[in-house]
Amino acid sequence: MRHWLMKSEPEVFGIDDLERVGVEPWEGVRNYQARNLLRDEMQAGDLAFLYHSNCKVPGIAGIMRIARGGYPDDTAWTPGHRYHDPRSTPENPRWFRVDVAFERRLGRIIPLSELKQAPELSAMPLVRRGNRLSVLPVSPQEWDFILSLETPRD
Numbered sequence: 110m111r112h113w114l115m116k117s118e119p120e121v122f123g124i125d126d127l128e129r130v131g132v133e134p135w136e137g138v139r140n141y142q143a144r145n146l147l148r149d150e151m152q153a154g155d156l157a158f159l160y161h162s163n164c165k166v167p168g169i170a171g172i173m174r175i176a177r178g179g180y181p182d183d184t185a186w187t188p189g190h191r192y193h194d195p196r197s198t199p200e201n202p203r204w205f206r207v208d209v210a211f212e213r214r215l216g217r218i219i220p221l222s223e224l225k226q227a228p229e230l231s232a233m234p235l236v237r238r239g240n241r242l243s244v245l246p247v248s249p250q251e252w253d254f255i256l257s258l259e260t261p262r263d
Contacts, residue, residue, distance in 0.1 A: 113151065114246075115157045124214055132211075135208070157172070166220050180206065
């Protein structure tokens with residue numbers, strides 16, 4: 110089993126939405142490096158942090174399970190859809206997605222500012238300057254450390 114971090118704006122799709130629907134396709138990824146992770150690396154049963162981005166307090170809000178591994182994102186070949194890409198076709202899909210399932214909320218949102226201060230996470234792409242990927246691998250050590258932050262320290 111591998112671990113991931115997947116970013117979404119909470120106004121678009123956040124932990125509240127995932128908890129409400131239970132399982133949801135993670136569609137609309139339009140970056141080749143992130144697409145390759147979805148297509149080639151993510152497997153059913155993997156776990157991922159749901160990270161709220163582009164909001165007042167960006168941070169990790171919950172845990173989701175990959176319910177279905179990578180498969181073509183048909184929104185790319187749906188004219189009029191916000192993620193439409195006319196170069197992607199059913200015969201030659203360019204973009205992929207996975208299905209994610211709600212596991213649980215974290216005890217609190219762990220803010221990016223706190224993650225950046227932890228020396229244990231200094232190699233994590235999320236805390237490095239200039240990283241814009243919406244899907245990131247998380248090492249087992251990083252995963253365990255982040256979970257240890259769920260309860261604030263005094």
